């Protein structure tokens with residue numbers, strides 16, 4: 225299973241990425257986590273990217289692309305599956321990622337789009353700020369991250385819809401219900417992935433199926 229996620233900050237990329245990775249026994253490649261490890265370890269790369277993370281700005285494309293290329297090589301050794309969390313962030317990254325994945329025979333089966341309202345995302349990230357201490361979980365920086373998402377990341381969703389690999393999920397519901405819907409969709413698609421050619425694939429919108437997977441209450 226090869227999955228990438230396109231979703232705003234706080235939608236649950238990290239949370240659901242871990243669930244998908246455990247379920248399919250595939251590596252969870254999270255660009256934000258990899259960058260934060262460099263910052264915490266005060267590596268040369270960490271020192272170079274720290275101010276981008278602290279201000280909620282994107283790190284230069286070449287840095288994250290090199291990082292993901294390396295992680296893909298390791299994932300290939302483990303069988304080629306992955307769940308990619310945090311990349312791509314813009315159309316340049318989306319195209320470059322496609323070329324890297326194509327060279328390795330690892331193009332994504334599914335682009336998972338987690339949909340949630342800005343007010344809920346801000347609420348979640350401020351709640352996390354009270355418990356953890358991520359430098360970018362302050363209200364002004366959260367608003368900057370969200371603005372960047374809407375401006376440069378969200379347009380990629382249409383690109384994945386055109387490629388027929390988009391699966392959209394309502395991420396406003398509790399974690400376990402979102403997880404159940406994602407795993408059900410991915411399990412249903414799994415037997416088809418090797419048999420449906422890319423040109424015959426169609427986007428799937430599950431956001432209206434909330435009731436089938438439990439409502440908020």
Ligand code: AP5
Pocket residue numbers: 231232233234235236237238239240255256257259276277278280281282283284285288309310311312313317348349351352360369395396397398399402
């Ligand atoms: P990154 O680490 O990717 O951060 P982000 O996109 O801002 O996302 P978050 O980690 O805040 O949220 P999430 O969607 O993973 O949600 P989570 O599961 O944690 O990137 C950080 C920075 O690194 C970027 O700003 C940039 O500087 C740099 N960067 C990274 N990738 C880059 C790239 N490709 N190019 C350039 N720069 C890059 O959940 C959030 C909270 O909500 C948690 O407390 C969780 O418990 C809770 N929660 C989750 N789901 C639910 C739910 N369904 N209901 C209630 N609460 C929930």
